[in-house]
Amino acid sequence: MSCGCKGIRSCLKCEGLKTESIPQKSPEIVFIYCNDCRQAVRIDFYENNSKCPHKVENEHTNDPSNVFPIDGIYLIADFIDEKEETELVNEIDQDLWIPSQSGRLKQDFGVKVNFKKQIVKYNMFTGMPSYAQMLIERIKKNRFFQDFQAVELCNLDYVNERGSSIDPHIDNTWIWGERLVTLNLLSDTIICLTNNEIKNSIVYIPLPRRWLFTLYSDARYDYMHSIQRQHIQSRRVAITLREFVNNNEKLYIENTNLCEKIIEISKRFTGLSVGRLEEQIKQYQHQTNDIERMDDVDVQTSPITRLNDILKSEYGVEIFTTKLLDSYYLNETILITSSDNIKYIAKLMHKTKLSYDNLKYILLFQNYLYESCNYPCSKVLLSTSKNSLITLIDTNYYLFLQTYIDGNEPSIDVDENYYKQMGSLLAQWRLNYCTFFSCTNVIHDHIEEEFTDDWWHSQYICLFNTKYFQINEYRRNFLLSNLYNCQQKLKQSHIITDKLQRGLIHNDFHTNNTLYNNNENKMFVMDFLDAKKSYFLADIANALFHLFVHTKNEQHLKLFINGYCELFKLEQDELDLIDLFIRLKLTVSLICDVSNENIDQNDNLEHSNTFIDDCFCFLEKLSTNLYFVKQLFH
Ligand SMILES: [Zn+2]
Ligand SMILES: [Zn+2]
Structure with missing residues (x-):
């Protein structure tokens, strides 16, 4: 892996190769920031007293060349515990690290910004990573962050082997708001503040591992912050969250809709890092559809x-x-x-x-x-x-x-009993298949199966071979992130999924495939041709997303599941994974449905536009609220 250094930046990997000379640092007077009295205290003064004198009034502390206050540094000790830190870093390390400047590695979740031209693009922003949900919720519990809406998450990896550091800088003020929030992981470090008015001086802010560090006010706007190479003793991972500038600033006023769209995306927790997304796009975009094409x-x-x-x-x-x-x-x-x-x-x-x-x-x-x-x-x-x-x-x-079968497709205002009956009929299917399977010896090796490696592969290929998605990159990336996210989550919970019951599922169980006979007050199930070998949970998931997209009524989901559970009680594992399966089946169904649609000259979907849009809308809801359906049962 080569380094990501550009211009005057350098790391241990490229320093021997660079022709430009590395600028020499001028000697500096070091101040130490005291979090108790929120002052910078000159280091010799600090050491003479063997601690910070805090706000003791004497001739020394009244001299600003010894002690001066700094506004805008907020430290929260032990923001997460050791176990949480380990889990967090494990999750982060499953993502792709991309070489960055000055020996750092990075992972980005957010918009692409051209700072010079002041252009923001959200095509590659698919939402926050799932592990960020817990962090953001915890941060927002603090009154200081009540209105904090993170719109960017950036992870940085520092190690001394690469000579990782970050040069003094002020984060862009056109797009990024006041609070810059960083969670410091794996090792202690020191944040340095410098300012042209206090020439030859540098303020050290000791930042212990697992502490949350926020820069705002003077410290954010009047000082440059940096981390020196010498202050990376062992691997350090930092998670930084940024917010937009206030809505009375230029960015927001000139791009209100764009900003609101980005905020909406930020509330999703099924995002892929930009690096992972680019890797996936690279992998699939030139693979042609090797699934048998029937054009001939x-x-x-x-x-x-x-x-x-x-x-x-x-x-x-x-x-x-x-x-x-x-x-x-x-x-x-x-x-x-x-x-x-x-x-x-x-x-x-x-x-x-x-x-x-x-x-x-x-x-x-x-x-x-x-x-x-x-x-x-x-x-x-x-x-x-x-x-x-x-x-x-x-x-x-x-x-x-x-x-x-004599009957009609049921109308949307069919009585509540209908949804219960649907759930019950799907549970009957499951029970009956289990007896069919155990009492017949028909060979079933040749039945098409979901969740195999080939099946996953064909979903990606289909997504990338659909013209609509080649034009609508944002929607493609949104589906891609959900597909990838679901695949990873299922892999991670394989101990649970291995135990989930499988069998032949109907796979297209929804109102369009039922007939209702009003005279007999009875419903019938049709069209078994999408049946596949899969998890029975996938059948429920498929039915539920269709139901919600069709009626947009949460109560109907409840009625359906209640009807199901009267005959077949869902396992706790199934209930825990139900939202994940709904999200996956909806994603896969969207990929398939859109690929079967034609697009007109305006790049719009010709038919069932509203159905596709409603599906996207529901998928957005599920990406924002990862336990939308499970929560209906609390
Ligand atoms: Zn380098
Ligand atoms: Zn102090």
Whole structure:
């Protein structure tokens, strides 16, 4: 790793190589800052007294060349304990360190600022890291920080091996507000203050490990602060939080919307550091979609025009009328009415959508639900000619025929019982699958599975191969940060996730896939074709985010989960991870839905714009409040 030094900056790595001479330091009179009396005391004077004389009035302390006050240094001792420090540094070290100036390493969470041109960009800002939540909450409990809104978090790593230091500077005053808050970790150090008015003098502020250090007022604006190489004895990590200038300052007045947007992003705790984000973008942006593309399949080969003949020969059904209900790419749903006035639903599907064995397994389970569990779904009919659930047409199309369900898609103001019933039906699915799994010996190796390495990889690839996201970098990065964050969190909690129950999940369980029969007051579940091997928790998560995006009513989530728990009590582990799974399933669903949408010339999504926007809105909510759903149950 090379160093990040530019211009006159240097570290131990590059000093032998630099042609410019390192400026020699002039001799300085050292003052020590006393946190008790908030004064700078000349070091010899300090040592003669073997301690700070504080505010004793005598001829020495009245002489400002011995003692003078400094306003604007706020130290909080032992802001975190040793255990918290270890955990914090562990989390920080899992992130990527980027070489910075003067032998430091850095990690940034925040906007990109061009100080000269005064331009702020938030494309690479995806929110604060999750570990910052505890820190920021604790800081804000202190009255001095009540209105502190951190909009940037920066970690710096100092070691003596690299000769790490930071040159005297004043943090930019156009963008950054008064309070500069730093948590000092792993080793004690000394912050130096210098000021042109007290020439040849330097003030040392001893800063012990785990203390919180804040510069404001005179110390922030009238003095330059720095850390000298000699004051790094062993590894030091510093977390610095910055706020925006007040809303009556130039930055805010000229960019009110921008500032408010950035503040909104700062309240999320699913952020990736800029370095990690850049690394991920670099890794994926030139990888083309190696998932099988079906562009070369001739859509015209759909055997739908021959459906009447096929149904007659394969199922012995004479057709009276047909009606196309749904037509997606390589996937058609047709309502059939036979000459003896019986209705059926026929499905035509290209084989690239799903393997034969996979489809067969799903349909077998559907019939198990229908026949053995009295589950409210349709039944898949066996063909009369081959006695099989699936008829293969022209070697590339699957056809299957199901019984017809009489009902309508439920409206949004359906009664509360509906949401409970939904939860209950999803729990029934789970219970029934577990018995199906234990009492049948159908091979299930070929069922598509979520959360495998390939599955994760394909989510990233899909995100980067969608044109909409190539244009909307901010939204892409937001999804990327959530995807990455969820993947890391699941990896970290693998001891828990390894124990989570898995099986075949419906994977698209929401109102659009239910029918409600008002006469019978009964709901039916449809469309099992997204079923995958996964965690049952993922099925719940999928249903819950759809429900919330659809009705925007927290009570409905509660009703759903209550309905579920009446049949199947959720484990504590499942409840603990429910928000993480909802966030992940929502992210993955957004990636998939947007990639399936076309974009028009204005780079807007053509269809279901509001649905996509509502999904983003909910994902933002979940990124800000990491326990949104779990909290409904306290
Ligand atoms: Zn260097
Ligand atoms: Zn003192």
